[in-house]
Amino acid sequence: MERLLDIEGLALESNPVALVLPTLACLFSTITGGRKSYNGYQVLRVNLTTTRAYNTINGIYLTNTFDFLTPPNRDNPTDLVVCPEQLLPLKGLFTTLRIPYEVAVPNLEKLIQPQEIEHETIENNLRRRQSDGAMNWNAYQKLSTIQNWMEAQAHDYPQFAQTENYGTSTEGRHLKVLKISTGGDGTKPAVWLDGGIHAREWISPATVSYIANELIKIAAEGESNENYKLVNSVDWYINPNLNPDGYEYTQTDRMWRKTRSGNSGFLASAFGCIGTDPNRNWEYQWGGKGTSNNPCSQIYRGTSAASEPEVKLTQDYVYARREQIKLFLTFHAYSQMIFTPWGYDDVPIDDKEELMLVARNAAKALQSVHNTEFQSGSSPELLYAAAGGSEDFAKGKAGIKFAYCYELRDTGKYGFILPPDQIIPSGEETFAAVKSMVGDVMAYYRVPEFEQSEQIIQDLRLK
CATH class of the missing domain: 3.40.630.10 (Zn peptidases)
Structure with a gap:
């Protein structure tokens, strides 16, 4: 199998299941039919000011297994969408390597299809109806x-x-x-x-x-x-x-x-x-x-x-x-x-x-x-x-x-x-x-x- 990551001596190809199986689960979730749900998906924001942080995130980026909203950059925060199956192994990796991150969006679905009227989709549909x-x-x-x-x-x-x-x-x-x-x-x-x-x-x-x-x-x-x-x-x-x-x-x-x-x-x-x-x-x-x-x-x-x-x-x-x-x-x-x-x-x-x-x-x-x-x-x-x-x-x-x-x-x-x-x-x-x-x-x-x-x-x- 292609080498997944090799950062600061941490080789994940020895345990590819840690990232590959969660990623496959996410891919399968996109073809289940109907509207795509992003329930439980999070947007993680990572600061890449250190060489270790940048190399880690860039290595993940090159695997094509995550949806990066902003590609790795040393001068600006990097945002990536993480599906529920990916959260535990990815956050564990960040913790192991002491890479600081924050949860920018706790549940992406609540921005896209919320229960409350003030959020995007329900409000947007209401405004569409009002305009005939x-x-x-x-x-x-x-x-x-x-x-x-x-x-x-x-x-x-x-x-x-x-x-x-x-x-x-x-x-x-x-x-x-x-x-x-x-x-x-x-x-x-x-x-x-x-x-x-x-x-x-x-x-x-x-x-x-x-x-x-x-x-x-x-x-x-x-x-x-x-x-x-x-x-x-x-x-x-x-x-x-x-x-x-x-x-x-x-x-x-x-x-x-x-x-x-x-x-x-x-x-x-x-x-x-x-x-x-x-x-x-x-x-x-x-x-x-x-x-x-x-x-x-x-x-x-x-x-x-x-x-x-x-x-x-x-x-x-x-x-x-x-x-x-x-x-x-x-x-x-x-x-x-x-x-x-x-x-x-x-x-x-x-x-x-x-x-x-x-x-x-x-x-x-x-x-x-x-x-x-x-x-x-x-x-x-x-x-x-x-x-x-x-x-x-x-x-x-x-x-x-x-x-x-x-x-x-x-x-x-x-x-x-x-x-x-x-x-x-x-x-x-x-x-x-x-x-x-x-x-x-x-x-x-x-x-x-x-x-x-x-x-x-x-x-x-x-x-």
């Missing part, structure tokens, strides 16, 4: 509601809104873009927004669709709106749900992350280890750090670059518009960070100063709304390396200079189970950040309506 199925941002909406709303905007505002289905997912769902444009010959600079590439990050499609709605309101008001230049001088391509199959499946398994494509092999067929991490699957530096070749892993990179139709078709769509798109933004959760390329490794990038100026200005604009603090920098600097990500593809393959990844609210109190009453605040502050980025980027490209002070232009090193 109409789109709103007081609740997390189903895929059909979001996509029907997109079609409704195109129907109600044909002069500046249209939808386009640019392909279908593994299970046949539409990959749908909402384009917002006041017209022209197709040569206006454009902005790309996407959300929901990781299915369980519900705040992402909610925030992206919120921003789209704000842009539509601006376009509808016309020149009387002080922000009209955002839609009059810029085209927008917006896909709130880049992983529609995974998002739909979160109605069954709230913590599902990947796509729903099939995988071959014994583990995949026996334990339901299907799906690929779509943000490890893009065709730039595919297969590198922060990825796995194990189909049971949450960071499974797929059989090849762009093996997932959701990724391949989106790549093609963006690449075909690479000359027009000047700003590429992808939205994830959680951590409250703005990532610049490169994500695949901690390597230099020639225009780092320019990218960071735009990111820092965006973080300031975001904080000015609700005083929410975001860090700026590359993913390897702030968290971890992750190869095959979309912002790296946009920058490295499509040649889009300004490409960023947002990690939205929060920093771990709720994590992926962010309460619905935070949707609108997240939308408000993130839209402020996006407006800041658009202003800086369009000033860089000397779009007349976005001319800014000479100091800004000078800071961006525009010649």
Whole structure:
């Protein structure tokens, strides 16, 4: 059997049952039918400031036997989901090695499907019913509601809104873009927004669709709106749900992350280890750090670059518009960070100063709304390396200079189970950040309506 762990002289391959059998029990629990229950699951938060702690957790991470919400990192706490069968052996290991940890979430199910009205699912369903199925941002909406709303905007505002289905997912769902444009010959600079590439990050499609709605309101008001230049001088391509199959499946398994494509092999067929991490699957530096070749892993990179139709078709769509798109933004959760390329490794990038100026200005604009603090920098600097990500593809393959990844609210109190009453605040502050980025980027490209002070232009090193 493959060596499981060998940390500070502690070899667990001599007793693999300690971790393997509990893990298999957890895998079996995912295929029992009906809604996935997380009763008794805990989120453990481990501080990795010591070498022993980091090596231990990183060794566990590499076994692909636990769901890490945040990969091992020396500078920030590491969160992992632990099923009931795994709790005793894992906590025993931490105690033996004197690794400090805390129980961040005593019972994950109580956040997902609680008995009390104030928690996520019951409250969210109530808010959905109160809205009569109409789109709103007081609740997390189903895929059909979001996509029907997109079609409704195109129907109600044909002069500046249209939808386009640019392909279908593994299970046949539409990959749908909402384009917002006041017209022209197709040569206006454009902005790309996407959300929901990781299915369980519900705040992402909610925030992206919120921003789209704000842009539509601006376009509808016309020149009387002080922000009209955002839609009059810029085209927008917006896909709130880049992983529609995974998002739909979160109605069954709230913590599902990947796509729903099939995988071959014994583990995949026996334990339901299907799906690929779509943000490890893009065709730039595919297969590198922060990825796995194990189909049971949450960071499974797929059989090849762009093996997932959701990724391949989106790549093609963006690449075909690479000359027009000047700003590429992808939205994830959680951590409250703005990532610049490169994500695949901690390597230099020639225009780092320019990218960071735009990111820092965006973080300031975001904080000015609700005083929410975001860090700026590359993913390897702030968290971890992750190869095959979309912002790296946009920058490295499509040649889009300004490409960023947002990690939205929060920093771990709720994590992926962010309460619905935070949707609108997240939308408000993130839209402020996006407006800041658009202003800086369009000033860089000397779009007349976005001319800014000479100091800004000078800071961006525009010649």
